[in-house]
Amino acid sequence: MKKKHKRLIITSGILLFLSCAIFFILTTLKENISFFYTVSEAVALPNSQKSIRVGGMVVENSVTRNDSEVVFRVTDFNQSVMVKYQGILPPMFSEKSGIVVQGKMINSETFLADTVFAKHDENYMPKVSKRKSPVT
Secondary structure, X not given: OOHHHHHHHHHHHHHHHHHHHHHHHHHHHHHHOOOOEEHHHHHHOOOOOOOEEEEEEEOOOOOEEOOOEEEEEXXXXXXXXXXXXXXXXXXXXXXXXXXXXXXXXXXXXXXXXXXXXXXXXXXXXXXXXXXXXXXX
């Protein structure tokens, strides 16, 4: 066999191996990656019983708390939707902050959330504790 043919076979084998590895990695990641829709995209979706994620900003002065239910509006600055959620909100939840809610669209104006995730940027810093450190 010529040297040229050996190189071609080795190169083909390496490319085949890399292709298989990339395929298996992407197949595995597909199960763990979860994307979210903007509010405008979620409103345009046909109504189904499929659980989706919707991301946006909490509208200022829209949060109302009843006995066990929290109702607030989420916007993407084009459209907004009312979100109903029963449960404990994450500590970083606040008005004018980014969130992702997971649940079902009841109609084009109401979203029934199962889970609320608070978003933060990459520069997140926890609140500084007011406790004084012990003197050494």
